[in-house]
Amino acid sequence: MGIKDRVLLIEDFEDTVKILKKLLEINGFEVDTALTLAEAYQKLHSTTPDVILLDINLPDGSGLDFLTELRSIYPDIPVIMLTAYTEIENAIRSLQHGVDDFIPKPFDSSYLLHSIAKAVEKHKLKDRLKKSEKFRIIGELASGVAHDFNNLLQSMNVHLMLLKDSLSSPEKAMEYINALEDVLENAISVCNRLNSMGRKQDIDLTVVELAQLVRETVLLTKAKWYHEPKKRGKHISIETDLKKDVYVKVNPAELREVFTNLIFNAVDAMDSSGEIKISVKKDKNLAICSVEDNGTGISQDVIDKIFDPFFTTKENGSGLGLSISFSIIQRFNGDISVKSIPGKGTTFMITLPCSKPAK
CATH class of the missing domain: 3.40.50.2300 (Response regulator)
Incomplete structure (x- = not known):
């Protein structure tokens, strides 16, 4: 049953x-x-x-x-x-x-039952589409993590060979042991970043430092904005200007999802090499974060519909990434807006209420 x-x-x-x-x-x-x-x-x-x-x-x-x-x-x-x-x-x-x-x-009983059935089916369809969008994002992130792990394993292998060759010199051997410990810490960090992205999202909110969360997301998405474009002969860089001690009360996994979407969109907007700038600052009681790219830009008629569910200009897009991001930010009592100049680039601006740091 x-x-x-x-x-x-x-x-x-x-x-x-x-x-x-x-x-x-x-x-x-x-x-x-x-x-x-x-x-x-x-x-x-x-x-x-x-x-x-x-x-x-x-x-x-x-x-x-x-x-x-x-x-x-x-x-x-x-x-x-x-x-x-x-x-x-x-x-x-x-x-x-x-x-x-x-x-x-x-x-009317029959109309009521029909209305309920239609509403439930619509809800389930939206839920399935949201999950498929998240799985797509996590799939891309997993690909990046695999790339990072490959580099880390190669580094470990090199240091192990150097360690074997230096057993007669305790000082040199200890140097390679310390280097191996650093590589292992990096591997653990990669695991933790992916785990935090896929963690179950609870309604309970947590106070986080916004700059730290942005830094984690930039590292987590490095395969998308650096490694993959590099294979195609493109160079994309991310510059950050992140003010410290700006705290917000959010679901960290969901806010990472928002920044991941914005970074992915910025990369997709670049036909060739380009630059993404991410800033965090505080203005009175508001935390302000901007994600700016110098890509192809967006026309005004697209901006008017950009947060609508299922609206997309991408051939294989679901049209849910920015819609989900909009809903998440609203749930945190914040706002997300976009400005763009065709041919010049696009800036997404997120504002959230500031919170006191957790004790």
Whole structure:
């Protein structure tokens, strides 16, 4: 028996709850219920539903206000609004708040079931596409790590041969042993960087120093911006201007994913050799990070759609990299913008609220 799709029903009229719960369970859904928004928040803290049925008016608040807050934490969970005919105007407004559909009361059972099934399928498709995009990125990173490891292993082999030839000289042997230790530390660092990129992403946020996270990402992506272009006769360099002690509260793995996307895009924008500049600075209570390239640039009509899901100008692109990046930065209460001059280059600017360093 397959895993059932989970529905969170947020409705204060108990008779409606009983009817809907029975209807959905008969049709193969797992149903959880909440009579108030406070109860709904508790349910969401413990489990993530595949779709939410939300009444527009609840005893402890407005469904529209709840929807706005929900979208800042869970931007992708489908929401279907339940509303009386007298509240149709509010229901239409809810579409502007990111609701997937609204169902007037008294509801038509077949339409309700169709709407839920469509929302769940759309959600699953988006989730699969996001995962495939992440796997693509990790695949490219893994290729780079393999390259780094090959270099490290060759270095270890050379130092081992030198060590064998210098056993009669303790001082020389110790010099090669110390060099081997450095190579091993570099190998461990490579492993840790890849592990941090693929680590499970939790909702909990952590205070990190932005400059350190950027440095890690630059190292992690070196195969993409240095080794691969070099094989094709291109030279791409990254210059950094990273102010220290700029702290932000984020999910480190997700923010690395954002910077990885921006670096990859900058490399793809260069037909020949070029330069990427990454800066980190603090302006009052904001952390500001820019990723600038001197590539082909982007036209204004593309900029207008660049963060839209599935929009891409790449032949084999999914159109999700920048859309995912946009969602991640918004979830951290930040902003991401882009400026470009065709033929000159492109600059992506990320702003995030500053945080105090962890004790």
